[in-house]
Amino acid sequence: MLKVLLVEDEVYMRKGIIKLVDWNGRGFVIYREASNGQEALEILRKEHIDVVITDIKMPVMDGIELIRRISEEFENRPAVIIISGYNEFEFAKAAIRYGVNDYLLKPIDEAELIQTLERIKTRILNEREYHRRKNLFEYLKRNSRFMRMIEFDEVSTIEQFETNDTTRWMGIGKKEDLQYEDDLTICESLLEVEKEVNIKFANKGIDFRCYWDSFFNIILIIETEQKNKKNQVIRQVYEHVTKRLNLQSIVFDEIKSFQNIHSFYKQLLKKLSFAQFYEKIGVIEATQIEDFEMYIEDKKLGSELIKLIEERKCEEIRYKLSQFFDECHNKKISPEIIKGYILLTLLEVIDYFEVYQLFEADSLKFIYRSSLQKSKFIEKVMEILLQIAEYVTEATKFNSSSFMKKIELFIKENYNKDITIKSIAQQFYINPIYLGRMFKKHFNMPFNKYLHILRIEQAKKLLLKTDKKIYEIAKEVGYNDTDYFALKFEEYVGKSPSKYRSSMIGETNY
Template sequence: MKYKVLLIDDEPSALEGMEMWIDWQELGFELCGTCGNGREGLQLMKQLQPDLVITDIHMPLMNGLEMIGEWRQEETDSIKFVILSGYSEFEYARTAISYGINHYLLKPVFPEEATEELREIRLELEQEANRRRIHETASGEEAAALIKGLLYGRQGDPELMDLLETLPGFRESVAWNICLIQTVPELCPEVRCKAVSLLAGCKAAVTMDLEAGLLGIVYGMTTGRGEDGGITEALDILLQEYGRANIHIAVGTQENSLLCIEDSYHRAKETLLHFFYEPEGAGILAYNGVQGKPFSYHYDHIGLMDALLDCVNLLDADGYRKALEAAARSFREQLVAPEVVRKFVIHLMYRIFGVAPGAESAGEGHGTASSLEVSEIQQTMTPLSGLLSRLLSCGEKAIDLLVREQNYKSHGIVREINQYIGEHYQESLSIQKLAEIFFLHPVYLGQLLIKKNGITFNEQLHHLRIQAAAVLLRESKLKLSEIAERVGYANYGQFLKRFEKEMHMGPNEYRHAKF
């Protein structure tokens, strides 16, 4: 770190000598300005904010000691002074001591003596800077603890409240506000360090850890126009650096007293919840932008749940997507509270896992859906769109799994049904009777047989009967009516019609045909 030095002397040759013959850079200093009298020196000190002022005593308009005396009365900022004096100016030196000045350089200034004195001064500046940092850190931590207590409704300790008055910018602040920064817990320490760094130049700004993944910045405003001293600029940089999807920033309401900051805090927390319905990249939300939009805690829980579960049970993936879109519209239109929606989604996921247990581990990668997806849903950073995306994935996996399981099971059961039909085709069989025997819905059973066999149940039944009849015609002397009855036809006319359709000739012609 380089410390800034201001040189004040009415002798141009003296200024030039000090500039040229002292290696300021090597000693850890940089010259920030020069002037020739105390009056001008006061103005430059206010403007340049030097760490060290080296001044002559005898100067026109205002001498060096008068300048120092006036500075001490008007300003509280600490500046270290070095007096340029001669051997005959001991009385002036005594006055300087009364101002707390104990560094002198004799004129004419010799570089070797000046170098030794400046090294000592630099060491003092570094020690003072370290003490200042330690004090500011300790005071800042105390202030953060006090303000955090105020956020949670605890009354401030009067002594600690007095401490705030000593911190930079607190005495001048005429209004107060809070912004909350929400991020995932693992990113929180990094975001906090970055925020503290960005706010280093902001007066009356205290950063504190609140809940897991939540930071608070309480800041004062020094004018009635609500200027925030650079807070907004710092927050914009955070958004750019970490991405708007990774951090949410909510601003509360301006309060005239720090003792009322609890109200601003609760409004900022309410504002933070509205990110749930915001698109990704919403940036910074302020309470005045969401004021008058209360969350609802009542909605058609059973209707939405049944509509989605029915689609899963019916293996209707397209219907499931449409039902989910309808649920999303309902949530948005009614502005259902985020925590209520999360409970609904988690409840539905576990219901889906109950219908299709294998869906818990059907996802790609390691872990299970119940341990990974549900934990993600519970994170406050996950918006409605993210919840619905996970819910859609869960439902589609469950339906796909159920379809595969059903196909696997149906392959085996069709074999059983075909075997039963082959053994009982001569009886009075119907799709309804088979459905009762195998505990399946008649419509589903009919569709399953067509899918697996490629023909309808009736076509299959007639085919088996006619093939059996053909064998009897070739190998027996039974009458046609007897054959029809033996293979399952109660109606002789139907037998003749079916035989001719399948064999392309009548039963008598078939019996006498030569094969």
């Protein structure tokens, strides 16, 4: 709604104008009323008004003087509509010299008033949109310059920011939902916060700026006079922004020199990651977070988790994980090092149980989320480990000698057909990868080798007991390609099928 200040000394005239049109329906509201120019001026000095509708002849201060004062005192002037009689046209011309182009003659015509209001509304909204986009564009340029400096260490940009007259502080907080917003929405949100803080702390001698980087971190710069560098206002500002933007934490420190701003920014990011991972809440001075360790000595976590999964001790898996993370916290291990170590550990477990099919390409993507807290991180890791444990538990139901005898019998009855470990697994409702592992463990050889040996043994019997041709025997034992059969036969027996037949028959006759 556009706010209207109605200035008219005659009460009945004001009431008549108010009743003349549906103000709210037209996008306006009669926000305040005044009986003369002086009252109107006092209101304008205290409150934001979009449109002033004023009579010309009034006591104390007339409309012309009010318009003159508005043009001189206010940078962002409200739109003004003059109400004048026919005999006041000379006054109206004077008002036009002060930039007032909208006036109505008494008695006011409803249609003319509506037309004037619509024209003013269009002009105001167009101007607002123009300034909004201009401000957003300027903000984007400013943000781009600043990000080139801190992210890419651009020297020419650093020189623009370097100054010896002030002290500057940098605070960083994470706001992940920014990644789902477009750039203009982010700009509007941060500009609003920036304006709000500068108004709230206007008498504290600070200048506050908001930026955001490529990783959707909020960068908060506070500039103060040198003598105020230890002022508690710094913390108060960051506490206000933490609540305003709903941030878990902000880590801040004084910028000693813009020449080292890139490394300063990177170090502050690491400390923010540490604070978020270990669930430190609120505004934290960087000096409160000690330097982290960049190495994990214990390399046994993977083997210990594998053992617990094999023993189906799920609660102990959770305890082992919590214990590991607590030790990392006590030793102040960097979250990035922990995440890398956990990734390798999960890959070790997945590889050991050969459960690659359980996970999609992005199943481990959560590891790289910089703002994930320790407790949620542990839960994500537990989900994966429990999924593996559940799979292994189900699979071991089939891991018995009686079950493997069923598999063996099935193969012997179907060895001459086109069977694979996958088709057998489908027949018995078991995972093919796990069946392959069980088969190799039970028979001390992989399935393919077992099948070839079984077929070759049957072929040897047929070569000796029948006079069937080689290609007929090959097909009967499961080989559609005679050359391939001959190749595999020689590989396992040491001679071709024909030589084997002749040599064995010769020995028998002898």
